[in-house]
Amino acid sequence: MLNFKQTNIVFTILVLCLYITLKTYLFIWLPLLLLLWITITTIGSFYMRWNFFIKAKHCNYNINKKTVAITFDDGPNIEFTPKVLALLKKHQAQATFFCIGKNIEKHPDLIKQIIAQNHTVGNHSYIHANNYGFLKTKELIKDITKTQKLLNNINQTKNTLFRPPFGVTNPNIAKAIKKLDLQTIGWSIRSYDTIAKDANKVIAKITTNLQSGDIILLHDTSALSVLILEQLLQWLEKENYTSISVDKLLNS
Ligand SMILES: [Zn+2]
Structure with missing residues (x-):
């Protein structure tokens, strides 16, 4: 797939070529090209x-190992992050938490707890508006800098991850x-746990095409996400998968 810069070069060349050959039909192809450019971007x-x-x-x-990285967005959450941490501890799994700055300000102790359990924290903006x-x-x-400062004040290791x-x-x-x-971190498996209703369906969707090296997106913000995590950790254990933090997965 072309990136933004390459797409702009291709469209500029296309406009110039069409202008030279089809000057009289400008009112037809120019809006069509513009629409295509807007759609692609x-x-x-x-x-x-x-x-x-x-x-x-x-x-x-x-x-080359049976390894995945579970990631949580939008925390820390006073109600659900401790439950997520307890489950990860129970299953000896490591994860990555992409935290929102305004939530870090409210619950710095949760960040300390995440770090104390050897999980990784990353920046997920301050306002998330x-x-x-x-x-x-x-x-x-x-x-982004506001959240970097909050994270770096709590964590001794300087944060480099952003989602x-x-x-x-x-x-x-x-x-x-x-x-x-900063290094931008995406995901290869999106659970849609924030809009899902049925944990079993989400687990089926996550595990159907799961493979070593996948980054899974979850949220530590609801009871359903906690339930999904519990079932996912059980499934991973049964299939001999290990969950590690994103930084470790990318550096393996
Ligand atoms: Zn988010």
Whole structure:
């Protein structure tokens, strides 16, 4: 798949070629091309696996052990993060928590607990607002830096991992991440646990095509997610899979 820069080059060449050959039909092909460009860049914004704006890591299929990385977004959550931690401990699994800055501020002890259990924490923005994709580069840098400071004040190891809210990327987010020298982490298996109703269906969906090196996206924000995690950990144990943190999975 072409990235944003390559797509723009292709479209510029296409416009020039068509302008030279089809000058009189400009009013037909120009809007059509524009529509196609908008469609491609919109899909590129929402589908992080295209690496359209940012080269993110979504998996590590070079790993030669039966290993996956479970990740949790949107915490820490006073009610559910402790339950998630207890389950991970029970099953001797390691995971990665992409935390929202305003939640870290409210519950710094939960971050300490996550780190004490040898899990990894990552930056998931400070505000995690619905308009995140519309913020300017300057605002994004300020937002991400705020969470970096919170994490780095608690953790002795400097955080290098970032997961964009909603998995949305665009040129401004790309510039901010580049400026802050962070590694963007995506996922290869999305559970949709925040909108699901039935844990069994989610588990079936996760495990059907699961393979070593996958990064699984869950949330430590609901009772259903905790139930899904419990069943997933049991399944992984039965199938002899180990769950490790994202940084370890990517460096294996
Ligand atoms: Zn999120």
